[in-house]
Amino acid sequence: MSAPVRVLLADDQHLVRSGFRLILSVEDDVEVVGEAVDGADAVRQARALRPDVVLMDVQMPGTDGVEATRQVVAEGLAKVVMLTTFDRDDYLFDALAAGASGFLLKNADPDRLVEAVRAVAGGHALLAPEVTLRVIERMTRTAPEDRSPSPEPAGLRLLTDRELEVLLLLAEGLSNAEIAGRLVVGEATVKTHVSACLAKLGLRDRVQAVVWVHQHGLLRPGEDPG
Incomplete structure (x- = not known):
C-alpha cells in the first residue's frame, strides 16, 4: 500500500x-x-x-x-x-x-x-472552469481596448494547428472531455495533444497553460478558438 x-x-x-x-x-x-x-x-x-x-x-x-x-x-x-x-x-x-x-x-x-x-x-x-473564466474576465477588464498586438510568443510555431486549437479550448476552461466533444475526437487524443503543448512550450501544467495563453493575448472572451 x-x-x-x-x-x-x-x-x-x-x-x-x-x-x-x-x-x-x-x-x-x-x-x-x-x-x-x-x-x-x-x-x-x-x-x-x-x-x-x-x-x-x-x-x-x-x-x-x-x-x-x-x-x-x-x-x-x-x-x-x-x-x-x-x-x-x-x-x-x-x-x-x-x-x-x-x-x-x-x-x-x-x-x-x-x-x-x-x-x-x-x-x-x-x-475549475469558474476560476478560468474569472481569470479571463479580470485580464480583459485590465487590458487596454487599443492594445497593440503582442509579438508572436516563442514556441507558438512549434505547435500543430490541432495542438493550438486544443490549447485555446483548454484556456477557455474546458475539460478534456469537453474538448473531445467539441473536436469530435477521443479523450485520449486530447490528453496527448495537451501533453505535447505543455512539452513544446515548456509549461508545467494546465494552470500555466491558461496563464500563458492569456498573458500573450491569444484568446479573449467572445472569440472563437477556431
Missing part, C-alpha cells in the same frame, strides 16, 4: 481548518500533518513537515497566500492548491503565476476537496 498523501492546511480561520481536517481525516490515503494560521506559518511548517500538498487560503493576515505559495513552490517544498471564496479575486492571477497547481472554491463539495488533493499530489493540475 502506498504512503498516504500528506496535507498541510493553511487558513487563518480555525473553523475552516477544522472542517477540512474532518473531511480529509476519513480518507485512508490522506493524512493531515499540520495546520498553519497564516502564510508565514505555512512556509515554516512546509519546510519542517515537507507535505505533499498545501491547501492554502488566498487571504490571510501578514504574509498572504500568494506570497506563501511563491515561496513554497520556489523552494520545491510542496504542491499548492489555493482556496478562495471569490469575495476578492485580485490575487487570483498572481497566485496562478506564483505556481499554484490548482484552485478550489471554499464552497465546493467535500468530495471535490478530496479529489483536488489526490489530483495535485499525483502531479495533475486542477483549475
Whole structure:
C-alpha cells in the first residue's frame, strides 16, 4: 500500500481548518500533518513537515497566500492548491503565476476537496472552469481596448494547428472531455495533444497553460478558438 498523501492546511480561520481536517481525516490515503494560521506559518511548517500538498487560503493576515505559495513552490517544498471564496479575486492571477497547481472554491463539495488533493499530489493540475473564466474576465477588464498586438510568443510555431486549437479550448476552461466533444475526437487524443503543448512550450501544467495563453493575448472572451 502506498504512503498516504500528506496535507498541510493553511487558513487563518480555525473553523475552516477544522472542517477540512474532518473531511480529509476519513480518507485512508490522506493524512493531515499540520495546520498553519497564516502564510508565514505555512512556509515554516512546509519546510519542517515537507507535505505533499498545501491547501492554502488566498487571504490571510501578514504574509498572504500568494506570497506563501511563491515561496513554497520556489523552494520545491510542496504542491499548492489555493482556496478562495471569490469575495476578492485580485490575487487570483498572481497566485496562478506564483505556481499554484490548482484552485478550489471554499464552497465546493467535500468530495471535490478530496479529489483536488489526490489530483495535485499525483502531479495533475486542477483549475475549475469558474476560476478560468474569472481569470479571463479580470485580464480583459485590465487590458487596454487599443492594445497593440503582442509579438508572436516563442514556441507558438512549434505547435500543430490541432495542438493550438486544443490549447485555446483548454484556456477557455474546458475539460478534456469537453474538448473531445467539441473536436469530435477521443479523450485520449486530447490528453496527448495537451501533453505535447505543455512539452513544446515548456509549461508545467494546465494552470500555466491558461496563464500563458492569456498573458500573450491569444484568446479573449467572445472569440472563437477556431
